[in-house]
Amino acid sequence: MKRDDEWRQKLTPEQYRVLREKGTEAPFSGEYDSVFDPGTYSCAACGSELFDSQTKFDAHCGWPSFYEAQPGAVVMTADDSLGMSRVEVTCATCGGHLGHVFEGEGLGVPTDQRYCINSVSLSFKPDKAL
DSSP states (O other), X not given: OOOXXXXXXXXXXXXXXXXXXXXXXXXXXXXXXXXXXXXXXXXTTTOOEEEEXXXXXXXXXXXXXXXXXXXXXXXXXXXXXXXXXXEEEEETTTOOEEEEEEEOOOOSOTTSEEEEEOGGGEEEEEOOOO
8 A cells, every 4th residue: 555645646636636535527527438449447546457348338427437347356335425325436456436336227237337437547458459
């Protein structure tokens, strides 16, 4: 685990606000909301692989949405802040705040889950062309 000052040196101010202070980026502002290229999404803080692009879908919510995380990659915790009941999603490796997961929305995905993830919490590595 890094100290607070080390995270501030490594991350941009916006990444720090979201990943370390549990902030949220504005909807439709993130660079990965409309990206559907094949590849892998990793934690912007520590580089751990989190989501495969095959599980990404367009939920029209303004944030990148996935229906499944890679096994063991994330931790889910009850979040009753802001007067609502949600489930927070954090990186299992570094504890960075990624977003929230919602269930039962009927969006037609295999798990009936929507991992609503801040773009600024992610980095994307495209698959290499064959």
